[in-house]
Amino acid sequence: MARPRTFDEDAILDRAMLLFWRKGYEATAMSDLVEELGLGRGSIYAAFGDKHQLFVRALTRYLDFQNNLLTTALDAEGPAVAQLRDVLGRLLAADTTCTNAGCFSVNSIAELLPHDEDVARLAQRSLRIAEEAFTRQLERAARDGELSPAITPAEGARLLITLVQGAQIVRKVDPDPARAVALLDSAFTLLTGQPAALAPVPS
Incomplete structure (x- = not known):
């Protein structure tokens, strides 16, 4: 009979996520994981599988957080554009958790695609969820007269996704949070x- 685990699996995944986020997938060795997680190799393999399986689970946890923020923060109440602007600001601010390491998802895409099918599948699903959420919000904005007639909701959603992904790369070079705010305002x-309402600079 297997002994019950004596560690919090979610807490271990969070620590693994932060390590992979800081160092990247290839640069993170099993010895790094053993030291960071405080678990032996055998315990890591038994609970999470090999390094790649652990990485995929950590990335899934990160993307689930982002997807949950989108699905819970965007609703049918209040001005659609202001609500969407707030959510995007919160998404960018959340990625300061790991200092100036950028976005874990964007970093993973840059490092492992197009050859890693698991990461590609996760990234495609996350982008699809975001595009659908942004499109629905901008459709509401269009109905309320908030969206410029020069752009469709679907076009606007793709613009925002590309901008946020690109902003994460740029921020690794220039981490000034005012730059991200200015990009969103533009x-x-x-x-x-219409000129964007001034938003606070995330700390």
Whole structure:
């Protein structure tokens, strides 16, 4: 009979996620995981499988957090554009958790695609969820007269996804949070045809 685990699996996944986030997949050795997680190799293999399986589970946990934020923060109440602007600001601010390491998802895509099918599948699913959520929100904005007639909701959603992904790369070079705020303001000026309301700079 196997002995019950004496560790919090979610807490271990969070620590593994932060390690992979800081170092990247290839640069993270099993010895790094053993030291960071405080578990022996045998315990890691028994609970999570090999390094790649652990990485995929950590990335899944990260993306689930992002997807949950989108699905719970965007609703049918309040001005659609202001709500969407707030959510995107929160997504960018959340990625300061790991100092200036950028976005875990974007980093993983840059490092492992197109050859890693598991990561590709996770990334494609996450982008699809985001695009659908943004499109629904911008459709509501269009009905309420908030969206510029020069752009469709689907076009606006793709613009925002590309901008946020690109902003994560740029921020690794220039981590000034004011730059990310200015990028979002510019994007929403294009989407609405109106100057964006000033948003606070994330700390």
